[in-house]
Amino acid sequence: MKKSLAAFMGVMVTASMVLAGCGDEASSGDGIKIVAAHNQTSPENPYQDGLLKFKEVAEEESDGAIEVEVHAGTIGTEESELVEKLKLGGADVVLVSPGFMTATGIDEVDLLALPYLFDSYEHWESVVDGEVGEELASIINEKSNNDFKIIGYWSAGVRHYYGKKPIESIDDLSGMSIRTQTSGVVADYWKSLGAVPSSVAWGELYQALQQNVVDSSENSYPYFVQQNHHQTPNGKYTTETAHDYTTRLLLVNGNKYDAMTDEQKEILMQAAEASVETEREAVFAQEEEYKQIALDDGAEINEIDRQPFIDIADPMNEAAAKDMGVEELLQKINDLK
Known part of the structure; x- marks a missing residue:
């Protein structure tokens, strides 16, 4: 590196x-x-x-x-x-x-x-x-x-889903409101999974999860655990979707x-x-540290087969890259995998 x-x-x-x-x-x-x-x-x-x-x-x-x-x-x-x-x-x-x-x-x-x-x-x-x-x-x-x-x-960090229930399959996201971007490729992706993107300011998200204003959110461990989102009713369950580095x-x-x-x-x-x-270095160290803090606080964490999520993302990414005029850059990124 x-x-x-x-x-x-x-x-x-x-x-x-x-x-x-x-x-x-x-x-x-x-x-x-x-x-x-x-x-x-x-x-x-x-x-x-x-x-x-x-x-x-x-x-x-x-x-x-x-x-x-x-x-x-x-x-x-x-x-x-x-x-x-x-x-x-x-x-x-x-x-x-x-x-x-x-x-x-x-x-x-x-x-x-x-x-x-x-x-x-x-x-x-x-x-x-x-x-x-x-x-x-x-x-x-x-x-x-x-x-x-x-x-x-x-x-x-690596962003994961967290919400009022764990995700076992894509179907579990149907109709679920999620705090994320409400426009652009990120919003389009969550919509394609059946979720409903919702705009909530970061500083207001704890209260929104606590009071059932939104069903879920997505972020990496160091950020949402430091804000105690995992201690709210709608932030208790984390599914490691790893949808965004x-x-x-x-x-x-x-x-x-x-x-x-x-x-x-x-x-x-x-x-x-x-x-x-x-x-x-701080992010890499805090990923594991704050995951453990969440577990110690009673949060529940599960893994999931990510391939169905990736299969939906790939063609959307190709279409988005074409719209942005960065198809060659996307290919360079894929070539580095």
Whole structure:
């Protein structure tokens, strides 16, 4: 993983230097402040670990000339808020999901949200740290007019179903409301399984599960267990569907990046690479840790034959990739399995 990640970051640094050559650079002695934010409020969240590592490396390597202010859900608990703040200059580095990039007109990035696109963490890393990750980064930067620049791919774990009853077969999802995206390929997939996608803000989901507003949700262990969703009546049963090895995009405001000196850019990318490694390691460790916490708290977990779910996803993924104009990228991803 570290070899492919280092190669990806090296390409990003080189490309960034070339693209930024005509930008207005700050003088080498100038200090800068970077506002970095994610939408999770838990202090034990892997996102927080990653951004704190970003802060540590940036400040140490710059001898304090780069100051990083980390916000954990304090300037936005919805990713749409963070994207807007990044565009308008209220934040300089944010963490968001591919789905929220599509709302800005960059449909291609929704490729990473396709269900059952990845079959292991190793497969996921070979994709995002390789040629596909580089191509998507270029697309995002170009189509956003430099508002968004990817400086790293983070993980949000492996997402599973959890709800008021376990899933033994696809038929068990018929008519069940599930908190997930309500538009796009993710919503279409859950609809094809018979479920009813429902929009509930993350900060309101515990109450929604507790009060029977929604029947179920889907997420990875570190995220839903930290929020005690497994202790609600409609979150007690987890079925390990593993339908999404989740990608999160670490973005910097491209215009602010271009105004930095070459030295500041290099430090920023060093900090980004360190944050990627730290965040992923935290996610991998917390997957098992929080699964065990859920079991200790009385949650019930079952496995399921995933092949029927995959068989439904594959043709939908091919159609979605065609609509996005990324058929070649989908083929590259499949070739890496």
